[in-house]
Amino acid sequence: MTTPSFILIIAVGVLYSGGFYLLLQRALMRVVFGIVMLGHAANLSLILTDEAITVPPLLGGAAGEMSDPLPQAMALTAIVITFGVTTFLLALAYRVWLGDENDEVPDDVEDRRIMRLTEPEDSS
Amino acid sequence: MNVLLAIPFVVPLLGAAVTLLLRRTPRSQQIVGTLTLAVVVADAALLLRETADGTVVVSQAGGWPAPLGITLVADPMAALLVLVSSVVLLIVLLYAIGQDIGGLSRATPQIFHPIYLVLTAGVCLSFIAGDLFNLFVGFEVMLTASYALITQAPTRARVRASMIYTTISLTSSILFLTGIALVYALTGTVNMADIAEKLGAAPPELRMVLALMFFVVFGIKAAIVPMHFWLPDSYPVALTRISAIFAALLTKVAVYAIVRTQTLLFVRDDISAVLLWAAIATMLVGIFGALVQDDVNRVVSFALVSHIGYMILGLGIGTVAGIAGVIVYLVHHIVVQATLFLVNGLMRQYVGHTSLRAIRGLTTVSPALALFFFLPALSLAGMPPFSGFIAKVALFEAGIAAGGWLVHTGVAVGVLTSLLTLIAVFRIWTRAFWGTPLPDMVEAKEQLRRGANLGGLRFMTAMTGVMVGVGLFVMAAGGPLAEVGFTAARDLVDGDAYIEAVMGEGAG
Numbered sequence: 155m156t157t158p159s160f161i162l163i164i165a166v167g168v169l170y171s172g173g174f175y176l177l178l179q180r181a182l183m184r185v186v187f188g189i190v191m192l193g194h195a196a197n198l199s200l201i202l203t204d205e206a207i208t209v210p211p212l213l214g215g216a217a218g219e220m221s222d223p224l225p226q227a228m229a230l231t232a233i234v235i236t237f238g239v240t241t242f243l244l245a246l247a248y249r250v251w252l253g254d255e256n257d258e259v260p261d262d263v264e265d266r267r268i269m270r271l272t273e274p275e276d277s278s
Numbered sequence: 279m280n281v282l283l284a285i286p287f288v289v290p291l292l293g294a295a296v297t298l299l300l301r302r303t304p305r306s307q308q309i310v311g312t313l314t315l316a317v318v319v320a321d322a323a324l325l326l327r328e329t330a331d332g333t334v335v336v337s338q339a340g341g342w343p344a345p346l347g348i349t350l351v352a353d354p355m356a357a358l359l360v361l362v363s364s365v366v367l368l369i370v371l372l373y374a375i376g377q378d379i380g381g382l383s384r385a386t387p388q389i390f391h392p393i394y395l396v397l398t399a400g401v402c403l404s405f406i407a408g409d410l411f412n413l414f415v416g417f418e419v420m421l422t423a424s425y426a427l428i429t430q431a432p433t434r435a436r437v438r439a440s441m442i443y444t445t446i447s448l449t450s451s452i453l454f455l456t457g458i459a460l461v462y463a464l465t466g467t468v469n470m471a472d473i474a475e476k477l478g479a480a481p482p483e484l485r486m487v488l489a490l491m492f493f494v495v496f497g498i499k500a501a502i503v504p505m506h507f508w509l510p511d512s513y514p515v516a517l518t519r520i521s522a523i524f525a526a527l528l529t530k531v532a533v534y535a536i537v538r539t540q541t542l543l544f545v546r547d548d549i550s551a552v553l554l555w556a557a558i559a560t561m562l563v564g565i566f567g568a569l570v571q572d573d574v575n576r577v578v579s580f581a582l583v584s585h586i587g588y589m590i591l592g593l594g595i596g597t598v599a600g601i602a603g604v605i606v607y608l609v610h611h612i613v614v615q616a617t618l619f620l621v622n623g624l625m626r627q628y629v630g631h632t633s634l635r636a637i638r639g640l641t642t643v644s645p646a647l648a649l650f651f652f653l654p655a656l657s658l659a660g661m662p663p664f665s666g667f668i669a670k671v672a673l674f675e676a677g678i679a680a681g682g683w684l685v686h687t688g689v690a691v692g693v694l695t696s697l698l699t700l701i702a703v704f705r706i707w708t709r710a711f712w713g714t715p716l717p718d719m720v721e722a723k724e725q726l727r728r729g730a731n732l733g734g735l736r737f738m739t740a741m742t743g744v745m746v747g748v749g750l751f752v753m754a755a756g757g758p759l760a761e762v763g764f765t766a767a768r769d770l771v772d773g774d775a776y777i778e779a780v781m782g783e784g785a786g
Contacts, residue, residue, distance in 0.1 A: 177449065182441065189448050196455040203463040225462060228411055232455055235418050239448060242425055246441050253434040
């Protein structure tokens with residue numbers, strides 16, 4: 155395989171669009187899943203920056219034949235970070251659920267206050 | 279390997295580990311935390327002394343030459359910002375310690391100290407990272423610490439706010455990662471000096487896309503309109519000591535990253551119109567937001583959004599004078615914004631809340647508080663002779679000298695915004711500080727006086743005073759500061775000194 159597989163590129167696209175779609179949902183769990191998908195998308199695109207994914211970059215392989223180790227190292231770091239933060243997000247979503255008995259993103263308080271300000275004029 | 283460059287993030291990380299082990303003895307945690315930050319301040323001062331003449335100090339970790347290894351770089355701008363940030367971090371930590379001693383806070387001190395030091399490490403690493411990926415790591419360290427800090431003393435409102443904050447920050451982090459992937463695919467390197475050399479050969483359209491992408495990434499974190507909406511919803515909700523640090527530093531680190539990437543990596547002409555429009559929108563939207571708020575914390579948060587616009591304006595002007603203005607403004611704003619939030623915290627201690635509807639006559643309740651609000655507030659509005667005036671004049675002069683209708687519009691909006699800031703500030707002043715105190719405010723103060731925690735409160739007030747003093751020092755040191763600003767700006771606009779310092783040593 156000399157170039158990144160076409161399927162992988164499609165996968166990146168699907169992950170990004172799916173991730174952003176979920177991010178815009180009201181239920182917090184979907185938002186968390188959206189973040190997870192976006193994290194995968196970013197990591198996959200880091201891996202895809204390697205022109206030729208070939209032999210694993212381990213000792214013993216000849217230089218020039220091996221895959222580029224740097225994107226893999228970066229993806230690994232990024233995976234650790236997204237993993238940790240996802241756990242934190244899950245805990246937060248759980249706290250919200252404990253407090254409110256639902257996990258929906260609330261309406262903007264500010265918005266509602268402005269609505270209330272305009273109400274008397276609307277009704278008159 | 280230059281040790282000075284490693285200390286600002288290695289020592290706080292060690293300090294965080296030690297304070298975590300000392301979690302059962304709060305007093306020793308406080309001592310370790312203070313000492314750690316004192317070391318960082320001293321180190322940053324030395325670093326600034328080395329770089330003040332425009333020298334770029336470089337350190338290749340592990341002796342690996344530049345594009346291969348991890349590079350740490352301090353140019354005058356980075357050194358100056360590390361110094362100012364660490365001073366502010368130290369004072370806010372002392373303020374928080376005063377609050378803990380007085381038993382006035384609901385934060386969990388055992389957790390607060392380690393995370394606070396991790397945040398320090400993240401901030402410092404972001405300033406001195408020499409490659410994009412380490413900048414990302416520095417950002418992540420800083421942000422992850424901030425996610426944990428914003429949920430301290432979790433109430434329902436705080437958990438909600440931090441959910442928004444965390445999601446938005448994470449989205450921008452993922453975009454940042456995507457940006458790094460694209461840059462790496464294009465140039466085969468993440469070292470910023472190396473990218474700067476190689477990106478010149480890239481097609482201009484691609485370069486523009488990348489420039490915009492990084493502007494959006496850091497713009498979300500710097501709360502530039504239209505990416506600002508999360509900030510006034512999350513900062514005022516957190517504990518004061520925490521929102522003071524967030525407001526003073528986190529957005530400024532993002533502004534620093536914008537300045538660094540847009541001057542070093544990308545050609546300015548591609549994006550300066552976008553920067554100027556964003557600056558104009560940010561100044562106006564922010565300050566109109568501030569004018570209609572009822573809560574002092576929210577007024578100050580919207581003012582923060584608005585004043586980020588000034589820095590983007592300076593970057594959009596893009597001349598040496600413009601960038602110098604940005605640097606002076608950064609220093610001024612870090613200090614002033616932190617002071618205002620500390621004052622808000624004291625206000626909350628005295629009267630239990632910060633809603634303008636139910637505060638009157640604070641001047642009678644605490645004259646010191648009135649003074650501590652008045653000075654930074656005037657500085658924020660850009661009244662002479664305060665540091666805000668110096669910074670704004672530097673920016674406006676640069677704008678008028680640079681010319682172009684869009685720049686001139688920006689300057690005009692800047693003048694208008696500082697007038698509106700004055701109105702916003704005086705709205706707080708006349709409503710909260712003048713008049714006779716409300717009965718329940720007097721009672722709250724009496725209760726505070728009867729409590730045994732006056733020592734802690736006095737210490738907090740003293741630390742706020744010290745922060746005001748730092749603000750006055752920035753004003754007094756305006757001349758030397760502007761000089762360093764100009765040196766740093768020349769380095770930034772030229773870019774060669776930075777690239778040579780990083781890559782030259784790599785070749786040698």
